[in-house]
Amino acid sequence: MENLPEKVPTEDNVPTSERVLLILRIVAGYGRPVSASDLMRETGLNKSTLYRLLASLRRWGFVMETDALYSPGPACLQMSLNFDVVPLLTLHGYEAMNQLNTLTQETVAITIVMHQEAVCISMLEPRQSLRCSFEKGRSLPLHSGATAKCLLAHLPSVVSQPILQSQFSNMFERQARIEELNLIRQQGYACTESEVDAGVWGISVPLLTQNHQLLGALTLMAPIVRAQDKHAELITATLSAADAIQQRLRSTFKQGSPALFHQS
Numbered sequence: 343m344e345n346l347p348e349k350v351p352t353e354d355n356v357p358t359s360e361r362v363l364l365i366l367r368i369v370a371g372y373g374r375p376v377s378a379s380d381l382m383r384e385t386g387l388n389k390s391t392l393y394r395l396l397a398s399l400r401r402w403g404f405v406m407e408t409d410a411l412y413s414p415g416p417a418c419l420q421m422s423l424n425f426d427v428v429p430l431l432t433l434h435g436y437e438a439m440n441q442l443n444t445l446t447q448e449t450v451a452i453t454i455v456m457h458q459e460a461v462c463i464s465m466l467e468p469r470q471s472l473r474c475s476f477e478k479g480r481s482l483p484l485h486s487g488a489t490a491k492c493l494l495a496h497l498p499s500v501v502s503q504p505i506l507q508s509q510f511s512n513m514f515e516r517q518a519r520i521e522e523l524n525l526i527r528q529q530g531y532a533c534t535e536s537e538v539d540a541g542v543w544g545i546s547v548p549l550l551t552q553n554h555q556l557l558g559a560l561t562l563m564a565p566i567v568r569a570q571d572k573h574a575e576l577i578t579a580t581l582s583a584a585d586a587i588q589q590r591l592r593s594t595f596k597q598g599s600p601a602l603f604h605q606s
Contacts, residue, residue, distance in 0.1 A: 361385070361387060361391070361395060362395045362398060362399060364385055364387075365381060365385060365387075365392070365395050365396065365399065365405075366399060366404055366405070366418075368381060368384050368385065369381070369399075369405055369412050369413065369414060370414050370418060374413075375408065375411035375412060375413040376411060376412050376413070377410065377411055377412070378392060378393070378396070378410070378412070381396075381412065396412065399415070400415070401504070402417060402504060403415045403416050403417035403418075403498070403500040403501050403504075404417045404418055405418075415500065416498040416500050416501060417500070417501055427454055427557050427558060428454065428463050430557075430591060431452050431454070431463060431464065431549065431557060431558050431587070431591075432452070432463055432464050434587060434590045434591050435452050435464060435549075435560070435587045436464070437586075437590070438560075438583040438584075438586040438587045438590070439452065439464065439466050439560070439583065439587075440466060441583065441586075442560075442562065442579055442580065442583040443466040443467075443468065445579055446562060446564070446576060446579055447468045447469075448468060448472070448562055448563060448564040448568070448569075448576070449465070449466070449467050449468065449472045449474065449476070449562070449563040449564070450465070450466045450560070450561070450562050450563075450583075451464065451465040451466075451476050451478075451489075451560075451561045451563070452464040452465075452549070452558055452559070452560055452561075453476075453489050453493065453546075453558055453559050453561060454493075454557070454558040454559075455484070455493050455497060455556070455558075456481065457481070458484060458501075458505055459481040459482060459483055459484060460481065460482045460483070460484055460489055460490050460493055460559075461479070461480070461481045462476050462477060462478050462479065462480055462481075463478065463479075463558070464478065465477070465478045472542065472563055472564070472565065473539065474538070474539045474542050474563055475538050475539055476489075476561075476563065482538070484505055485509055486534070486537040486538050487534050487537045487538035487544060487546075488531075488532040488533055488534040488537075488544035488545055488546035488561060489532075489544065489546045489559055489561045490538075491522070491523060491526055491532045491534065491546070492526060492531065492532040492546035492547065492548055492559045492561075493546075493548070493556065493558075493559050494506075494523055495523035495524070495526040495527045495532065495548075496527060496548045496550065496554075496556040497556055502523075506519060506520065530547065530548070530581070531545055531546060531547045531548075531577060531580070531581060532544075532545070532546045533545050533546075533573070533577070535566055536566070541565055541566050541567075542563055542564070542565065542566065543563070543564055543565070543566045543569040543570070543573075544561055544562065544563045544564075545561065545562050545573075545576055545577050545580045546559045546560070546561040546562075546580075547559060547560050547561075547580050547581055547583075547584035548584070549584055549587055549588060550588065552592060557591075560580060560583060560584045560587065561580075562576055562579070562580045564576065
């Protein structure tokens with residue numbers, strides 16, 4: 343086995359509540375897809391316990407199974423991307439954010455997904471700041487509002503489906519939201535009014551890798567009274583700013599770029 347500490351905790355010295363973390367640690371550090379027999383040997387877990395915990399990890403997208411071999415799933419990828427994405431988007435998004443803020447005189451933010459919530463990592467406000475729930479470093483549920491819907495629409499289904507199931511126990515309501523997210527994905531942005539904060543209109547555009555994996559979202563927020571006659575103008579400006587951020591990221595990293603820009 344590769345890239346693991348010499349001594350890996352086993353069933354004997356790991357609390358029951360932490361055994362799923364033990365499995366995830368081994369799968370993530372194995373260096374290649376790992377079999378159930380290898381996992382039993384490494385963890386000391388019995389077969390029934392191992393398969394039960396693997397089923398939970400698969401259900402939440404942390405592990406995927408191919409030909410009876412286990413490897414890190416898309417939820418692990420999303421977490422690893424977050425470590426790289428925060429400084430990348432903060433650095434390379436500032437110029438476009440500043441231009442959009444100056445052009446529109448409205449609030450502009452970049453948000454990423456972390457722990458199944460939307461987390462604002464960068465925010466610029468006009469002189470007359472907008473009263474809204476967004477603050478740098480604050481997390482919000484992936485439920486209502488342009489930002490949440492935009493992010494949720496572009497997450498891998500293995501990540502988005504459990505979130506939707508927890509939000510909507512009614513299958514008809516859940517299906518209606520899925521159809522709304524499909525439309526957002528097709529048109530390339532999300533717009534909402536007063537869904538999170540009363541009197542606030544928002545437009546959110548996904549920031550994607552060349553392989554269409556979600557990095558985050560660029561959002562512009564304005565009072566409804568100022569935005570009502572300028573929707574098309576504000577949407578176009580935000581789309582242009584998001585494209586500028588993506589072009590700068592791709593230009594900066596086209597030579598020896600991070601793995602997230604070269605995934606096949």
